[in-house]
Structure formats: structure tokens, C-alpha cells
Amino acid sequence: MDERPRTPWEHRMETPLTLAALLFLASYAVRVLGRGLPEAVRDACLAVTSAAWAVFALDFAIRWRHSGKGLSFVRRHWLDAVVVVLPLLRPLQIVRTYDAVRRRHEQPRLSLHARVATYAGMSATLLGFAAALAVYQVERGQPHATIRTFGDSVWWACSTLATVGYGDVVPVTPLGRLVAVALMAYGLALLGAITGSFSSWMFQVFRRDDEERPPEDFPGAS
Amino acid sequence: MDERPRTPWEHRMETPLTLAALLFLASYAVRVLGRGLPEAVRDACLAVTSAAWAVFALDFAIRWRHSGKGLSFVRRHWLDAVVVVLPLLRPLQIVRTYDAVRRRHEQPRLSLHARVATYAGMSATLLGFAAALAVYQVERGQPHATIRTFGDSVWWACSTLATVGYGDVVPVTPLGRLVAVALMAYGLALLGAITGSFSSWMFQVFRRDDEERPPEDFPGAS
Amino acid sequence: MDERPRTPWEHRMETPLTLAALLFLASYAVRVLGRGLPEAVRDACLAVTSAAWAVFALDFAIRWRHSGKGLSFVRRHWLDAVVVVLPLLRPLQIVRTYDAVRRRHEQPRLSLHARVATYAGMSATLLGFAAALAVYQVERGQPHATIRTFGDSVWWACSTLATVGYGDVVPVTPLGRLVAVALMAYGLALLGAITGSFSSWMFQVFRRDDEERPPEDFPGAS
Amino acid sequence: MDERPRTPWEHRMETPLTLAALLFLASYAVRVLGRGLPEAVRDACLAVTSAAWAVFALDFAIRWRHSGKGLSFVRRHWLDAVVVVLPLLRPLQIVRTYDAVRRRHEQPRLSLHARVATYAGMSATLLGFAAALAVYQVERGQPHATIRTFGDSVWWACSTLATVGYGDVVPVTPLGRLVAVALMAYGLALLGAITGSFSSWMFQVFRRDDEERPPEDFPGAS
Known part of the structure; x- marks a missing residue:
């Protein structure tokens, strides 16, 4: 659904971002649901969640920087900006990648x-x-x-x-x-x-x- | 709504499958609602329900076999596969047959x-x-x-x-x-x-x- | 919304039927809501309700008779048949008449x-x-x-x-x-x-x- | 969404009406939510609410007068008439102005x-x-x-x-x-x-x- 041509950066970051989104959701789920787990595991989950969030923020910051556009970049990519602030919306990243992968593998559309x-x-x-x-x-x-x-x-x-x-x-x-x-x-x-x-x-x-x-x-x- | 040409097997099985779907729903309803009925009747209902389910499973297995297609058959007929596992969705079979019967009898569409x-x-x-x-x-x-x-x-x-x-x-x-x-x-x-x-x-x-x-x-x- | 040409009978019955529908709803409402009213008034309401219903049934019977079509008439006019049995759906008659009156008075559509x-x-x-x-x-x-x-x-x-x-x-x-x-x-x-x-x-x-x-x-x- | 050409009066009143709508909503909100405020503030809010409402009523009366059209004016502008009676619908005025301002400033549509x-x-x-x-x-x-x-x-x-x-x-x-x-x-x-x-x-x-x-x-x- 994304019609703009992708920059090389966006191309390179696709797999890391999807992985980060999956790790974010998984570690958050383990932390919330696994109350009986040892403290160390739960701390590790928190660390993974934070790291995944940092990846999102960094990716957004770098794309912003490279665009050389100032605030108009944020206005154009407001959905991405919202997702940085509310990372629980990240799972949508997975849907986007799923579609991209299908295309690349030349599967029947x-x-x-x-x-x-x-x-x-x-x-x-x-x-x-x-x-x-x-x-x-x-x-x-x-x-x-x-x-x-x-x-x-x-x-x-x-x-x-x-x-x-x-x-x-x-x-x-x-x-x-x-x-x-x-x-x-x-x-x-x-x-x-x-x-x-x-x-x-x-x-x-x-x-x-x-x-x-x-x-x-x-x-x-x- | 089914655009594929029907195989002779599908043609021959239409009436038995619809009957099985009706019997499945009816015997299940009697078993669930008729708590005061004698145990023999309720056992008979269970038998009819199971037999109807066996007809669904057999039909799917035979069509799969005849197609000679392996797993891609299941992917193409995933709705039928789901219905074999969740036979309560079978009533949809009755709707399909109702439409087919209307056509065959040359009734005004x-x-x-x-x-x-x-x-x-x-x-x-x-x-x-x-x-x-x-x-x-x-x-x-x-x-x-x-x-x-x-x-x-x-x-x-x-x-x-x-x-x-x-x-x-x-x-x-x-x-x-x-x-x-x-x-x-x-x-x-x-x-x-x-x-x-x-x-x-x-x-x-x-x-x-x-x-x-x-x-x-x-x-x-x- | 009714595309068939209207028979003279339908034309003549339009006003009585709409009146009957209004009276039906009004008398039913008075009977249900006016619990403190004297018994005579409530009996009068029941009489009006029944009379209005009789008008609907008679109209349907006469149109059926005149059509000379047997059961296929009921199948074609099943909505009217349902309304005879469930007269609370009659208010729809009022909507239909409202539209007809607007047309007749040559009001801007x-x-x-x-x-x-x-x-x-x-x-x-x-x-x-x-x-x-x-x-x-x-x-x-x-x-x-x-x-x-x-x-x-x-x-x-x-x-x-x-x-x-x-x-x-x-x-x-x-x-x-x-x-x-x-x-x-x-x-x-x-x-x-x-x-x-x-x-x-x-x-x-x-x-x-x-x-x-x-x-x-x-x-x-x- | 308003296709009629605007009269000079409507043009001149756009800013005052939007201001009045904003003031109406704000003063009403302060009065409802600010129960702990001193009585004087709450009375001031009531005064602002009433004044804003008076602006709406006056605007409608003057437009009606100038149109020289009698009741057909009310029928054509029934939404405006409803809004005079139920001023809480006024916020819609703000949406309308927002669109007009965007147009005037030649912003990309x-x-x-x-x-x-x-x-x-x-x-x-x-x-x-x-x-x-x-x-x-x-x-x-x-x-x-x-x-x-x-x-x-x-x-x-x-x-x-x-x-x-x-x-x-x-x-x-x-x-x-x-x-x-x-x-x-x-x-x-x-x-x-x-x-x-x-x-x-x-x-x-x-x-x-x-x-x-x-x-x-x-x-x-x-």
C-alpha cells in the first residue's frame, strides 16, 4: 500500500525492523503474561522490548536526518512518527513485510x-x-x-x-x-x-x- | 458461487452430502435439547452425528485422493477442510444445494x-x-x-x-x-x-x- | 418504490388504508399507554384497532380475489401478506402514501x-x-x-x-x-x-x- | 460542502461566528467542569455562553431578514435553524471554517x-x-x-x-x-x-x- 519508491536505507532496514517488531511483541507478551517467571527472564524481556523500541526510534531519526526535510518529513510520515511513540502499533510492520516478501518471491499475486x-x-x-x-x-x-x-x-x-x-x-x-x-x-x-x-x-x-x-x-x- | 466445473463425483455426492448435513444438524439438536429423552435415543443421535461427520471426512478424503494434487488441494479447498474439522459449519452446504436445485429445476432465477x-x-x-x-x-x-x-x-x-x-x-x-x-x-x-x-x-x-x-x-x- | 402500475382499486383504497394505518397505531398506542383511562375508552381503542385490522385483511382478500391468480398472488405480494398478519408493520403504509402524495401535488421531487x-x-x-x-x-x-x-x-x-x-x-x-x-x-x-x-x-x-x-x-x- | 455563493454578509460573519462557536464550547465546558471555581468565574462563563448564543440567533435573524424570503428561507436553511435552537451542534461551524481557511490560504488541497x-x-x-x-x-x-x-x-x-x-x-x-x-x-x-x-x-x-x-x-x- 506504500506507493513511494523505497530508498536503499528502507530496503536494507526491512528485515531488521520486522524482526524488531516481532521481538517487541513477543518480549512484551512474555513480560505481561509470565508473572511466575524468574525475575531475570522478565528483566531480559524488558531489555528486549526497550532495545526493539530503540531500533524503531533510531530508524525514524536516521530517515528523518537523510531526508533533509525538517518538520515536513514528520508531517508526511506521521503514521511512522505515531508508531515510534506508540510501539504497540508496530505489528502493522509485520503485515507490510508479509506483502513485500510475497512480491519478492514472485508468488502468484x-x-x-x-x-x-x-x-x-x-x-x-x-x-x-x-x-x-x-x-x-x-x-x-x-x-x-x-x-x-x-x-x-x-x-x-x-x-x-x-x-x-x-x-x-x-x-x-x-x-x-x-x-x-x-x-x-x-x-x-x-x-x-x-x-x-x-x-x-x-x-x-x-x-x-x-x-x-x-x-x-x-x-x-x- | 462455485465457479469451478463440477466433477462427476461432486455431482453424485451432492444429495448424500446435503442429507448428511441435515441429519448432522438435526441429530445434534436432538441430543443437545432432548435431555429428557431415553438414553437409547440420545445414543442413536450421537451415532447419526458421528456417521454424518464420517461421510464429510470420507468425501473430502476421496476428492483429495482423486485430485492427485497433494497439499495444494487442501490449500485450494481450505474452506472444505475447515468444514471437515468444524462440522457445525456444514449448514452452508444446505444453502449451496438449495441454489443448485433451483437451477436444475429451471425455476426462474x-x-x-x-x-x-x-x-x-x-x-x-x-x-x-x-x-x-x-x-x-x-x-x-x-x-x-x-x-x-x-x-x-x-x-x-x-x-x-x-x-x-x-x-x-x-x-x-x-x-x-x-x-x-x-x-x-x-x-x-x-x-x-x-x-x-x-x-x-x-x-x-x-x-x-x-x-x-x-x-x-x-x-x-x- | 412500487414499480407495478396501480389498479383502480389500489388507487381508491390508498386514503382509507393510510387512515386505517394511522388509526391502528394511534388506538393501539392509547390502549397500551393509557392505563388510567376509563374502561370504555380502552374498549373503544380495542374496537378501532380491530376494525383497522379488518380493513387491511379485507383489502388483501379483495385484491387477491380480483387478481384471479391463486397462491402465486400471495407469493408476489408476500410483504403485504406479512403485514396483514403482523399489522404493527403497517406504519410503512404511511411512508408509501407520503411519497405518493408528494408526487400527486406536483411538488418538486x-x-x-x-x-x-x-x-x-x-x-x-x-x-x-x-x-x-x-x-x-x-x-x-x-x-x-x-x-x-x-x-x-x-x-x-x-x-x-x-x-x-x-x-x-x-x-x-x-x-x-x-x-x-x-x-x-x-x-x-x-x-x-x-x-x-x-x-x-x-x-x-x-x-x-x-x-x-x-x-x-x-x-x-x- | 456548501455550494451556494456566499453573500458579503456571510463572508464578513465567518470569523465572528467561528470565534463565537469556540467561545460557546469553551465557556460551557468551563462552567460544567469547573465546579470548584469561584461563583464570579462561573457567572462570567454563563454570560459568555449566552452572548455567543445571541450572536448565532442574531446572525440567523439578519440573514433571514435580508433574504426577503419568509418561511422558505427557514426550510432551505433548516440545519442553521436547528443549530440556533441546539447550539451544542455549533462545533460543526468550526469544521466548516477550517475548510474555508485552508482554501483561502491556497494550501495544497x-x-x-x-x-x-x-x-x-x-x-x-x-x-x-x-x-x-x-x-x-x-x-x-x-x-x-x-x-x-x-x-x-x-x-x-x-x-x-x-x-x-x-x-x-x-x-x-x-x-x-x-x-x-x-x-x-x-x-x-x-x-x-x-x-x-x-x-x-x-x-x-x-x-x-x-x-x-x-x-x-x-x-x-x-
């Missing part, structure tokens, strides 16, 4: 709808998982929390992404609610992607059908 | 929008029913369950499919929540189908109207 | 989007009101009901139509839930109409804009 | 999708904030209120705008619920804007892609 479905599915899974982790970390131990286990948190993330919103388990802390609002916004976008994709696919198939065999009876609204 | 509505309505009813059954089986007897009767379960399934999500009755077990997430995903797709279908139908009708009688006054955004 | 908005708004208001009445009648007096006042019922109907579904007040009786499911289905259709209408309107306006002044900078996905 | 996103984002933020203020003012101090802090109110507004509707905090007073219904309606429109915008953007990008590199393998429905 996926059809339009399959690609939309892949993007939507992968980003929903990764962001939902990241949000569930963040909310679980913030909420657990709160006196009136309804999200008590990581299972509750995943369940809450799914019902939020689908804009169903049962409300049986919800974040109660300000920080948890902030993550929730971001996830809701993403859920709206996801709904837009699914709605647009599904309906357009359906109509393509049906239109092809109708061209081959015109219906004898078109009752209209009847 | 339904219009585009009527067909979308038929697909969406039938699959929503069958999957909603299957999900309500599965969740009811998993949740009943749980200590803190809010879904206590099959009526509760159907009510929950409807509010989930419509992405309304009241949250007065919700699954509380991990397995019940897993079924719920699948139903939510289907609800999103259903929303996409209804949204796309309804709006496109509406615009077709209105556009025809407007071609016949151009409006004297087009206030635009006013 | 509304633009496409204004008409979609009018249909969606009027039918949502009328069906939401009818559903709130029906659910209130069914739920009040139930031991564990959360819908205790008519205000609660209207609030519930609004949150259902918007597919928000807070779940603070929900129907608990099987009949109330049946009405709720119908309202949810209508809410999905409403969402489809609003989504389709709004987005297409937005794009028309923006496209016109873009034709007049081509953007100097099209950052694409950036 | 935003692309279609960026503009939709800007409109949707700004109006959702401003209306959500105004609704959260109004609901908080109405609900606080109510005996059974679940919205107890302004944070709760903002959280409720976000979950309503996204049509998620957890229902953990909801308005319980008739006035609060009236504001909620208005916000739900806006949430539906927002969903329509996001859905339409997102899906159309996605398809533009993908279509351009597909024109450049036709897929070797289009599995269709597979």
Missing part, C-alpha cells in the same frame, strides 16, 4: 479480495492481541476490574473489534479505556474494510453470473 | 438482490442455530453461566449476529467464547452483505426513478 | 439522498415507536423486567435500531425478544441504508469538488 | 479521502466532546446515575460513537438519553462515512495495483 481479507485479518489479529496485552497489564490488580484474566482481555478485544460490545468485561482505568478507544476506532475501520470488501466481492460474482444467464424474471421491489 | 438476501438469510439462520446449540451445550450447568435455557442462547446468537450485543446473556466458558468469536466474525460479514446489498438495491431503484423524472430541484447539501 | 433519508427516518421512527409499544405491553408487569416505563422501552428501541445495544434495559420475555429480533433486523437494514446513502452522497459532493479544482498534491496512502 | 477523514474526525471529536459535557451536566448528582465523572461521560460518548455500546455506564435521565439518541444517530452517520471512505480508498489503491501487475492467479470464490 493474491486477488484483490484475498489481499483485503489478508490485511484485515492479520492486522486485526495482531492489534487485537497487542491491545488485549496492554489492557490486561493496566487492569489486573485494579480493585473493581472486570478484566481479571488474559482470557477476559482477549474476549473483550474480540467483542470490541466486532463493534458488538457486550459490556460484561470492560476496562475501568483511564489508561485501559484509552487503549479501548483506539481499538474501537480500528474496529470501525475494520468494519469498513470488511463491509466494502465483502459486498464488492459478492456483486462481482453475481454480476458475472447474471451476464452468463440473464434472469427470466426480475421481480424488482415487488 | 432470482434477481441479484433476492439471491444475496436468500444466501444471507439462510446462512444466518442455520449458523445462528448451530452456534446457539453449541454454546448452550457448553454453557449449561456452568456455575456462573448467564445462558441458562436454549431460548437465552438463541437470543444471544441473534443479538450477536446483528452486532447489537446487549450483553445481558453472554458465554462465560472459553469454548463458548470461541464459538461466540466465530459468530461475531460471521456477523461482520453478514453486516457487509446486508449493507452492500441494501444500499445498491436502493440506488438502483432510485436511479431508475431519476432517469424517468428528472428532479426540478436538487438542493444538494443545502 | 426530492433529490435521491433526501428521499433515502426521508424513507429511512420515517420508517425508523414509526417502526421503532411500534416496537417500543409492543415490547412495553409485553414486558410490563413481568417479575424480572428491566423495561419498566414506556421511556425505557423507547430508549431500548433507539439503542437497538442504532445497533449500539447498551443492554441496560432489555426484553426478558420470549415475545418481547421476538419483537426485538425483528427490530434488530430492521436496524441492520437501516444501517445499510444510512451507510450506503451517506457515503455515496459524500463522494458525489467531493467528486464534483475535485473536478472543479484538481488537487495539487495527492499524497495517496503516504 | 487535501485528497478526497484525507478530507473525508478530516471532516469525520473533527466533527466526531467536537460533537462527542459536546455530548459528553451535556450528558455529564444532566446526569451528575442523579441518584442511580452510572456516569459519575467526566471521564465516564467521555468513555460513554466514545463507545456510543463507535456503535460498540458496552453499557457499563449509560445515561439514566430522559434528557441525558435524548442527547444519547442524537449521538447514536451521528454515530451511524460516522460509521457510514468511515465505511464508505475506507472501502473506496482501499479499492482505489488495489485497482491501481492490479492495473500495473495483473494477477497470474485469480482463484475467485475457490
Whole structure:
């Protein structure tokens, strides 16, 4: 989805950045979920998380420097800037790389709808998982929390992404609610992607059908 | 919706598979809902359910064998593979057959929008029913369950499919929540189908109207 | 939205049917909401409701008779048949007449989007009101009901139509839930109409804009 | 989005009206949130709120007078009339001015999708904030209120705008619920804007892609 020609730097950094994104998510998950682990392991996780974040920040700083453009660079790459500040959005990097790798390996390109479905599915899974982790970390131990286990948190993330919103388990802390609002916004976008994709696919198939065999009876609204 | 030419095997198996799908759903429903029935009847239901599942698995295995394609067959027919593992998705087979039978009987083809509505309505009813059954089986007897009767379960399934999500009755077990997430995903797709279908139908009708009688006054955004 | 040429009978019955629909809704509302009214008034309301229903049934029967078509008439006019059985859907008659009257009076036709908005708004208001009445009648007096006042019922109907579904007040009786499911289905259709209408309107306006002044900078996905 | 040529009066009033809208929202917010402030400050806020409202009413009256058109003016500018009665909708004025200023300063026009996103984002933020203020003012101090802090109110507004509707905090007073219904309606429109915008953007990008590199393998429905 990135139409600009890539600089050599961006080319070279693709693999390290994706690795850093995977390590970031994995070490964050281990630190949040592995409460029973020895302190040393948890400290190592924190170190990996911080190092991965430093890679993101450095990459952004170097690209900024090399562009020689000042603040207009930040305005053009605001999404990257946001991701430096909120690294839990990094998983989107993985989706981007997945697409680039498919292209490089000259694999048969996926059809339009399959690609939309892949993007939507992968980003929903990764962001939902990241949000569930963040909310679980913030909420657990709160006196009136309804999200008590990581299972509750995943369940809450799914019902939020689908804009169903049962409300049986919800974040109660300000920080948890902030993550929730971001996830809701993403859920709206996801709904837009699914709605647009599904309906357009359906109509393509049906239109092809109708061209081959015109219906004898078109009752209209009847 | 299936564009590939059908093999003779697929042609011959259509009726048995649909029958198996109907028997699977019916015997599963009797077993889940008929708790007061004699043990022999419930055992018979279990046998029918298993036999129907065996038919699905056998059909898939034979088609795989005959294709002579190895794993790429599974990748191409991943939906069929998923259905063998999760046979509660089988009801979709009934929808497919319904369409095929309409064609064979040379009945007047339904219009585009009527067909979308038929697909969406039938699959929503069958999957909603299957999900309500599965969740009811998993949740009943749980200590803190809010879904206590099959009526509760159907009510929950409807509010989930419509992405309304009241949250007065919700699954509380991990397995019940897993079924719920699948139903939510289907609800999103259903929303996409209804949204796309309804709006496109509406615009077709209105556009025809407007071609016949151009409006004297087009206030635009006013 | 009705493309068939109207028979003289349909022409003549338009005013009586609309009046009957209004009287049906009004008398039903008075009977449900006016619990403190003298018994005679409430009996009169019941009589009016029944009479209005008889008018609908008679109209359908006469049109069926005159068509000389047997069951295929019912299949073609299934929406009318459903409305005879579930007269609370009658308010839609009022929307249809409103449009016909506008045409007859040679008023400037509304633009496409204004008409979609009018249909969606009027039918949502009328069906939401009818559903709130029906659910209130069914739920009040139930031991564990959360819908205790008519205000609660209207609030519930609004949150259902918007597919928000807070779940603070929900129907608990099987009949109330049946009405709720119908309202949810209508809410999905409403969402489809609003989504389709709004987005297409937005794009028309923006496209016109873009034709007049081509953007100097099209950052694409950036 | 306003296609009519602007009168000199409208041109001259643009800045004062936007200032008044900003002052209205700010003074209302200070009065609602600043309960610990000295009485004099809160009275000053009330005065500013009233003065801003008077500016809106005067502007509408003068434009009506100058148009020399009687009631048809109100019908054509019904949105302006509604805003005079419900001044909390004024923030939309700010969105309109923002667009006009961008044009005047000859800034590079935003692309279609960026503009939709800007409109949707700004109006959702401003209306959500105004609704959260109004609901908080109405609900606080109510005996059974679940919205107890302004944070709760903002959280409720976000979950309503996204049509998620957890229902953990909801308005319980008739006035609060009236504001909620208005916000739900806006949430539906927002969903329509996001859905339409997102899906159309996605398809533009993908279509351009597909024109450049036709897929070797289009599995269709597979």
C-alpha cells in the first residue's frame, strides 16, 4: 500500500525492523503474561522490548536526518512518527513485510479480495492481541476490574473489534479505556474494510453470473 | 458461487452430502435439547452425528485422493477442510444445494438482490442455530453461566449476529467464547452483505426513478 | 418504490388504508399507554384497532380475489401478506402514501439522498415507536423486567435500531425478544441504508469538488 | 460542502461566528467542569455562553431578514435553524471554517479521502466532546446515575460513537438519553462515512495495483 519508491536505507532496514517488531511483541507478551517467571527472564524481556523500541526510534531519526526535510518529513510520515511513540502499533510492520516478501518471491499475486481479507485479518489479529496485552497489564490488580484474566482481555478485544460490545468485561482505568478507544476506532475501520470488501466481492460474482444467464424474471421491489 | 466445473463425483455426492448435513444438524439438536429423552435415543443421535461427520471426512478424503494434487488441494479447498474439522459449519452446504436445485429445476432465477438476501438469510439462520446449540451445550450447568435455557442462547446468537450485543446473556466458558468469536466474525460479514446489498438495491431503484423524472430541484447539501 | 402500475382499486383504497394505518397505531398506542383511562375508552381503542385490522385483511382478500391468480398472488405480494398478519408493520403504509402524495401535488421531487433519508427516518421512527409499544405491553408487569416505563422501552428501541445495544434495559420475555429480533433486523437494514446513502452522497459532493479544482498534491496512502 | 455563493454578509460573519462557536464550547465546558471555581468565574462563563448564543440567533435573524424570503428561507436553511435552537451542534461551524481557511490560504488541497477523514474526525471529536459535557451536566448528582465523572461521560460518548455500546455506564435521565439518541444517530452517520471512505480508498489503491501487475492467479470464490 506504500506507493513511494523505497530508498536503499528502507530496503536494507526491512528485515531488521520486522524482526524488531516481532521481538517487541513477543518480549512484551512474555513480560505481561509470565508473572511466575524468574525475575531475570522478565528483566531480559524488558531489555528486549526497550532495545526493539530503540531500533524503531533510531530508524525514524536516521530517515528523518537523510531526508533533509525538517518538520515536513514528520508531517508526511506521521503514521511512522505515531508508531515510534506508540510501539504497540508496530505489528502493522509485520503485515507490510508479509506483502513485500510475497512480491519478492514472485508468488502468484493474491486477488484483490484475498489481499483485503489478508490485511484485515492479520492486522486485526495482531492489534487485537497487542491491545488485549496492554489492557490486561493496566487492569489486573485494579480493585473493581472486570478484566481479571488474559482470557477476559482477549474476549473483550474480540467483542470490541466486532463493534458488538457486550459490556460484561470492560476496562475501568483511564489508561485501559484509552487503549479501548483506539481499538474501537480500528474496529470501525475494520468494519469498513470488511463491509466494502465483502459486498464488492459478492456483486462481482453475481454480476458475472447474471451476464452468463440473464434472469427470466426480475421481480424488482415487488 | 462455485465457479469451478463440477466433477462427476461432486455431482453424485451432492444429495448424500446435503442429507448428511441435515441429519448432522438435526441429530445434534436432538441430543443437545432432548435431555429428557431415553438414553437409547440420545445414543442413536450421537451415532447419526458421528456417521454424518464420517461421510464429510470420507468425501473430502476421496476428492483429495482423486485430485492427485497433494497439499495444494487442501490449500485450494481450505474452506472444505475447515468444514471437515468444524462440522457445525456444514449448514452452508444446505444453502449451496438449495441454489443448485433451483437451477436444475429451471425455476426462474432470482434477481441479484433476492439471491444475496436468500444466501444471507439462510446462512444466518442455520449458523445462528448451530452456534446457539453449541454454546448452550457448553454453557449449561456452568456455575456462573448467564445462558441458562436454549431460548437465552438463541437470543444471544441473534443479538450477536446483528452486532447489537446487549450483553445481558453472554458465554462465560472459553469454548463458548470461541464459538461466540466465530459468530461475531460471521456477523461482520453478514453486516457487509446486508449493507452492500441494501444500499445498491436502493440506488438502483432510485436511479431508475431519476432517469424517468428528472428532479426540478436538487438542493444538494443545502 | 412500487414499480407495478396501480389498479383502480389500489388507487381508491390508498386514503382509507393510510387512515386505517394511522388509526391502528394511534388506538393501539392509547390502549397500551393509557392505563388510567376509563374502561370504555380502552374498549373503544380495542374496537378501532380491530376494525383497522379488518380493513387491511379485507383489502388483501379483495385484491387477491380480483387478481384471479391463486397462491402465486400471495407469493408476489408476500410483504403485504406479512403485514396483514403482523399489522404493527403497517406504519410503512404511511411512508408509501407520503411519497405518493408528494408526487400527486406536483411538488418538486426530492433529490435521491433526501428521499433515502426521508424513507429511512420515517420508517425508523414509526417502526421503532411500534416496537417500543409492543415490547412495553409485553414486558410490563413481568417479575424480572428491566423495561419498566414506556421511556425505557423507547430508549431500548433507539439503542437497538442504532445497533449500539447498551443492554441496560432489555426484553426478558420470549415475545418481547421476538419483537426485538425483528427490530434488530430492521436496524441492520437501516444501517445499510444510512451507510450506503451517506457515503455515496459524500463522494458525489467531493467528486464534483475535485473536478472543479484538481488537487495539487495527492499524497495517496503516504 | 456548501455550494451556494456566499453573500458579503456571510463572508464578513465567518470569523465572528467561528470565534463565537469556540467561545460557546469553551465557556460551557468551563462552567460544567469547573465546579470548584469561584461563583464570579462561573457567572462570567454563563454570560459568555449566552452572548455567543445571541450572536448565532442574531446572525440567523439578519440573514433571514435580508433574504426577503419568509418561511422558505427557514426550510432551505433548516440545519442553521436547528443549530440556533441546539447550539451544542455549533462545533460543526468550526469544521466548516477550517475548510474555508485552508482554501483561502491556497494550501495544497487535501485528497478526497484525507478530507473525508478530516471532516469525520473533527466533527466526531467536537460533537462527542459536546455530548459528553451535556450528558455529564444532566446526569451528575442523579441518584442511580452510572456516569459519575467526566471521564465516564467521555468513555460513554466514545463507545456510543463507535456503535460498540458496552453499557457499563449509560445515561439514566430522559434528557441525558435524548442527547444519547442524537449521538447514536451521528454515530451511524460516522460509521457510514468511515465505511464508505475506507472501502473506496482501499479499492482505489488495489485497482491501481492490479492495473500495473495483473494477477497470474485469480482463484475467485475457490
